[in-house]
Amino acid sequence: MSERLLRHSIKTVSERTGLSPHLIRAWERRYETIQPQRTDGNQRLYCEKDIERLTLLKRATESGHPIRTVARLPIEELRGLAPQLPAGDRSMMGTQPSQSSSGGPRSTRTGPELVESALQAITSMNASALESVLEEAVLSLGQVAVLSHVIGPLVQRVGDGWQAGTLKVGHEHLASAVIRTFLANAARPFAVHASAPMLVATTPSGQVHEIGAALVAAAAANKGWRITYLGPSLPAEEIASAALQSHARAVALSLVHPADDPQLPEELRRIQRLLPDSTTLIVGGAAVGSYERTLRQIGARVCRSLNEFSAVLDGLRQGSN
Amino acid sequence: MSERLLRHSIKTVSERTGLSPHLIRAWERRYETIQPQRTDGNQRLYCEKDIERLTLLKRATESGHPIRTVARLPIEELRGLAPQLPAGDRSMMGTQPSQSSSGGPRSTRTGPELVESALQAITSMNASALESVLEEAVLSLGQVAVLSHVIGPLVQRVGDGWQAGTLKVGHEHLASAVIRTFLANAARPFAVHASAPMLVATTPSGQVHEIGAALVAAAAANKGWRITYLGPSLPAEEIASAALQSHARAVALSLVHPADDPQLPEELRRIQRLLPDSTTLIVGGAAVGSYERTLRQIGARVCRSLNEFSAVLDGLRQGSN
DNA sequence: AGAACCTAGACAAGACATGGACAAATACAA
DNA sequence: TTGTATTTGTCCATGTCTTGTCTAGGTTCT
Numbered sequence: 155m156s157e158r159l160l161r162h163s164i165k166t167v168s169e170r171t172g173l174s175p176h177l178i179r180a181w182e183r184r185y186e187t188i189q190p191q192r193t194d195g196n197q198r199l200y201c202e203k204d205i206e207r208l209t210l211l212k213r214a215t216e217s218g219h220p221i222r223t224v225a226r227l228p229i230e231e232l233r234g235l236a237p238q239l240p241a242g243d244r245s246m247m248g249t250q251p252s253q254s255s256s257g258g259p260r261s262t263r264t265g266p267e268l269v270e271s272a273l274q275a276i277t278s279m280n281a282s283a284l285e286s287v288l289e290e291a292v293l294s295l296g297q298v299a300v301l302s303h304v305i306g307p308l309v310q311r312v313g314d315g316w317q318a319g320t321l322k323v324g325h326e327h328l329a330s331a332v333i334r335t336f337l338a339n340a341a342r343p344f345a346v347h348a349s350a351p352m353l354v355a356t357t358p359s360g361q362v363h364e365i366g367a368a369l370v371a372a373a374a375a376n377k378g379w380r381i382t383y384l385g386p387s388l389p390a391e392e393i394a395s396a397a398l399q400s401h402a403r404a405v406a407l408s409l410v411h412p413a414d415d416p417q418l419p420e421e422l423r424r425i426q427r428l429l430p431d432s433t434t435l436i437v438g439g440a441a442v443g444s445y446e447r448t449l450r451q452i453g454a455r456v457c458r459s460l461n462e463f464s465a466v467l468d469g470l471r472q473g474s475n
Numbered sequence: 476m477s478e479r480l481l482r483h484s485i486k487t488v489s490e491r492t493g494l495s496p497h498l499i500r501a502w503e504r505r506y507e508t509i510q511p512q513r514t515d516g517n518q519r520l521y522c523e524k525d526i527e528r529l530t531l532l533k534r535a536t537e538s539g540h541p542i543r544t545v546a547r548l549p550i551e552e553l554r555g556l557a558p559q560l561p562a563g564d565r566s567m568m569g570t571q572p573s574q575s576s577s578g579g580p581r582s583t584r585t586g587p588e589l590v591e592s593a594l595q596a597i598t599s600m601n602a603s604a605l606e607s608v609l610e611e612a613v614l615s616l617g618q619v620a621v622l623s624h625v626i627g628p629l630v631q632r633v634g635d636g637w638q639a640g641t642l643k644v645g646h647e648h649l650a651s652a653v654i655r656t657f658l659a660n661a662a663r664p665f666a667v668h669a670s671a672p673m674l675v676a677t678t679p680s681g682q683v684h685e686i687g688a689a690l691v692a693a694a695a696a697n698k699g700w701r702i703t704y705l706g707p708s709l710p711a712e713e714i715a716s717a718a719l720q721s722h723a724r725a726v727a728l729s730l731v732h733p734a735d736d737p738q739l740p741e742e743l744r745r746i747q748r749l750l751p752d753s754t755t756l757i758v759g760g761a762a763v764g765s766y767e768r769t770l771r772q773i774g775a776r777v778c779r780s781l782n783e784f785s786a787v788l789d790g791l792r793q794g795s796n
Numbered sequence: 797a798g799a800a801c802c803t804a805g806a807c808a809a810g811a812c813a814t815g816g817a818c819a820a821a822t823a824c825a826a
Numbered sequence: 827t828t829g830t831a832t833t834t835g836t837c838c839a840t841g842t843c844t845t846g847t848c849t850a851g852g853t854t855c856t
Contacts, residue, residue, distance in 0.1 A: 164812070166539045176836060179813080184834085195843045197812055199544065220822095221834070279720045281703055285663065324713040327677070327706040331659070338656035342603070356648070382602055385648040392645040399600045486800075497847060500802085505845085516854045518801055541811095542845075 161191060161199035171208045178208065185225035187211060207232065265295065265303035272308050276321070276329045284332045297340060301373050302460040305333060309365050310440075313410075330365060337368040341375040341383065351403040351471060354396055356384035358407055358425065360415045366408030366439045373460055374406070377467055390421050394428030404434045404470055406463075413441035419448040426452040434470055438463055482512065482520035492529045499529065506546035508532060528553065530699055554618060554697075584615060586624035593629050597642070597650045605653045618661060622694050623781040626654060630686050631761075634731075651686060658689040662696040662704065672724040672792060675717055677705035679728055679746065681736045687729030687760045694781055695727070698788055711742050715749030725755045725791055727784075734762035740769040747773040757787055 168175045181187045188207055190198040200208075210232040214224045224232065263271075268291045275283035291304045312329050315321035355371040357364060364386035371383045382400045384393070397405050405425070409418075422445065426435050437449055438457035449456050457463040489496045502508045509528055511519040521529075531553040535545045545553065584592070589612045596604035612625045633650050636642035676692040678685060685707035692704045703721045705714070718726050726746070730739075743766065747756050758770055759778040770777050778784040 161544050163539070163541045163544075169539070174836080175812080177834090180835070183814090193543065193843085195812090197843065215834095279703060279717055282663070282701075322713055322716065324705055324709060324717040327709055327713075328703065328717070331704050331706045335656055335659035338652070339660070342606070380603075382600060382649065383652050384645055385652045388645060388648055392643055392648075395643065396600055396645040396649070484800085495847075496801085498845090501846070504803090514854080516801085517803095518854065 161201055162205065164198050164200070167200045167205055167208065170205055171212055173208060173212055181208075181211070181221065181225060185222065187225045203229070263290070265291075265299075265307070268295075268304050269307050269311065272304070273311055273315075276312065276325050279325065279328055281328055281332050284329065285336070288332070288336050292340075298373075298376050301337075301340070301369060301376075305337065305369055306460065309333065309369070333365055334368050337365070337372045338383070340372040341368070341381055350378055350380045352380045352382060352400050353467075354382045354384065354393065354400060354402040354405045356388045356393055356396075356405075356407065357386045357409070358393065358418065358421050359387055359389050360412070360418060360421070361407075361409055362386050363408070363410040366410050367406065369460070370406045370408060370438065370463060373463060374467055377464060377471075379467065390424035390428060393425050397429055397433050402433050404436055404467070405429060406436045406438070409437060409439040409441040409445060411441060413444040419445060422448050422454070423452055426454060434466075436463065436466055482522060483526065485519050485521070488521045488526055488529065491526055492533055494529060494533055502529075502532070502542065502546060506543065508546045524550070534699075551617060584611070586612075586616065586620075586628070589615070589625050590628050590632065593625070594632055594636075597633065597646050600646065600649055602649055602653050605650065606657070609653070609657050613661075619694070619697050622658075622661070622690055622697075626658065626690060627781065630654065630690075654686055655689050658686070658693045659704070661693040662689070662702055671699055671701045673701045673703060673721050674788075675703045675705065675714065675721060675723040675726045677709045677714055677717075677726075677728065678707045678730070679714065679739065679742050680708055680710050681733070681739060681742070682728075682730055683707050684729070684731040687731050688727065690781070691727045691729060691759065691784060694785060695788055698785060698792075700788065711745035711749060714746055718750055718754050723754050725757055725788070726750060727757045727759070730758060730760040730762040730766060732762060734765040740766060743769050743775070744773055747775060755787075755791055757784065759784055 162170075164175045164178060167173075168178060171178075182189065188200075188204045190200045190204055193199060207229055210229070211221070211224060214232060215221050268287055272284055272287045272291075275281075275287055288300070288304070291300045295303055308329075312321060312326055316323070316326045353371070353374045355367045355374070357367050367386065368383065371381045375381050382396060382402065384396060388396075393405060393407075396402075407422075407425070422437075429435060435452070435454040436457060437445075437454045442449065442456050442458065446456070455466050457466060483491075485496045485499060488494075489499060492499075503510065509521075509525050511521045511525055514520060528550055531550065532542070532545060535553060536542050589608055593605055593608045593612075596602075596608055609621070609625070612621045616624055629650075633642060633647055637644070637647045674692070674695045676688045676695070678688050688707065689704065692702045696702050703717060703723065705717060709717075714726060714728075717723075728743075728746070743758075750756060756773070756775040757778060758766075758775045763770065763777050763779065767777070776787050778787060
């Protein structure tokens, strides 16, 4: 049967949920939230369902529900509960201080340190080391902060190193592949409601760097948006048609390189023209400055940082929710 | 079972799996993980299957599963263990069980049916539906069979549909993004031992379709190889330098489109020339036929199917272990 | 004979369990 | 406002369990 015979130790569960083993046991003891199976030697064995429940409980507590009020809820109710306060009115917008109260017991490295480690992994062409660094970063900084504090700077550094000649094309490719996958995974955190707004993320024709779009997609997904990710270099008609077909509330474009494409302004105008009024065009990336005039003309929302992008998303959601 | 296969001593097994002889015996004694045949004098004789099982067990324990919980699992379960821990960090993967609970009779669908469903998801630009189909496919067919029975045909169909005009570029991009991520996750099932052979997967300059390379990387990873995945369109010097730096035992190239690049033969020759003799060049993909003469000249291993590719990998591993 | 293996048992490091304690934050009563 | 009770995440002390490694004495292989 599809019954998973697999059971996980409390350590694994801790790593996967982000809850400390102490806390998991405390919740069990105080609220009987879950009663995992035991080994012959009385050690806890958790199944996937238990992990899901703990994850949902973590979400619920982080969004303000006292643990005692949600601990005994059936799992369906927890599922429905989580999206209720997705981004909490609490003060966790830019950075995620909540991590300090729930993070792992490991020594937490800061963003810049992690970026250095990541660069080292790239230089030595060690893909799995790079993955490890990124995973560590998620545990240390949280899913959201990683994007702006590690991935963003890292991409920047790789780009610089490439232009300066200290990194070769192979390094850049390897880094892109790993980061892209990492972001793609980060971009589907959990099942969102069908009512969540849809964002189409891509880059227009000629813009070959897709990491920016992937970054934006991950950020939006973590704010509860549904995502249609289309990769790089898509013609205006395709972008518009995808936006129509998926009933997108917004289209996010990332402009990085080249910064002096004579075709691009017209392409941007075409995109805006083809999009329905109900769909907002958001543009970001290192090269937005070069196309500023066009962007202003067509009335696109320009973002110069991930935080700004997040704010724009919130505004959009606000306006129609 | 009357198969007269090579039998290996515990020392050989130890060297190939990276487990100490002590540990192998301890696992056998404590969990009856495997019961190898014995010589007349009672010494253990292991077959290839035993070695595979031990390798899988090692991966499982290294990725956090307590040995006691996985020791008795059937081998298919061990092989399919990969999707259980896609990223190890992703804060939630609880969405999966929720599906199994709603999908009453789990009628396992066949490869072609799954391909159809996947195409439908692509046509309607529903990325998450596509992901669901792929996940279902893994559960139904297993990690390995999915590659040849679903992903391969699906990529083919998408390519056809694109050329025939029934699918637009946007569809192709969306499908690529999802499949690429799926393969990337499939390609990192576990932390493999440092002694495992390394494969570099990429496509040469001008070959823009990377899915083939990703497919090959996933297949190799599932056979226990370490992977350095470099994405598409890499110059010969970069490929060779990456192979050198990562001490690759093989370099896999995927050729799909264009099939008539006049530059490519010379590029392939350069690659072969720059690679050390200890590194085997393996070439596959829909377009290998068009470059057959060059490939034969330079002595590259040509594969026309995933199965063939797997066989080549086994041969390489055999030859040097 | 010497190297490699076998079994049975021992051992230590680390992971885990339990019960209780504590401090910070919050709620509530005086 | 102050003082007390509750909630909750964290931590400690102590004992148990798990697991990789090792020892000892005998057997098999070459």
